[in-house]
Amino acid sequence: MREFIKPIVVVSKCIEFSPCRYNGDKLSDQTVHNLKPFVEFIPICPEVEIGLGTPREVIRLIADGEKNRLVQPKTGQDLTKMMEEFAHAFLEELPDVDGFILKNRSPSCGITDVKVYSGLEKSPTIRTGSGAFTSNVLLAFPHTAIEDEGRLKNFKIREHYLTKLFTTTEFKKIKATQQIDQLNRFHKKNKYLFMAYNQKRLKILGRILSNKEKRPLEELFHYYEEELFKLFGRVPRFTSNINVCHHIFGYFSPHLSGKEKEYFLEMLEKYQEKKIPLSSVVCILKAWAYRFENEYMLDQTFFEPYPEALVEISDSGKGRDYG
């Protein structure tokens, strides 16, 4: 079983931590709940921090040309400046955080799906945007693992988020050491995971590491990090997972019986037809890595990119994907 470094994650405080929603509610959330032993959470409620009590009158985003304003229709209070000042001060004092989990649709914490109204009361929605607190987070942390609790209910999005979170957290620790042998080890054990994400970027990362240009270490780490963020820029394709499984299968194939090969290829086909999850196929490959005592394969993060205890196949039902 792999050991993982605990990422530091900022979370909207009303999710699992405090009854601080406008109506005095606290939200239960399975992902945040499950993550508690594996993550160092920094819970924050921006609305409470700017002095709004709980319970409180609702607030909303109002369009002001291209920009949005944060207002409380009942009192007519414009909270935009207060929220911006709070966000700046809070983000500046933050330790080196690894991720964010924020409340969807909230005018303060939502990431992309916050309703923006044309005016105060009884006015239509004219677009969606980022919450007043989160728009500052997005500017300050453009590459960090950030998601809202609503989207994290989708299995594939959750898997991608957790993979990026735990992998980039480990990379940051290695970057702090500036030791090339540690970066080489990191690259080696992530080979198949990176291949599943993007084969082209895996090659670029390999080229950076080979350092034909004789770059100084600091520069090399910088370029590697840039490419790593690009690699995690999108969820891995279904077909890439199949490709990686074929690669690993090819590795063990000379040592397998005809029946074993046949069974594995049948399972891979079932995965391809979306009849079984990827984990069913991966389990067979991992069992072979144990059987042949193959340390190189056992070390591959593709088999466990984030703590196994966090694997939950449940899904919101929206956009379910066996990828």
Ligand code: SF4
């Ligand atoms: S969504 Fe954000 S601002 Fe609203 S209650 Fe939750 S933590 Fe506070």
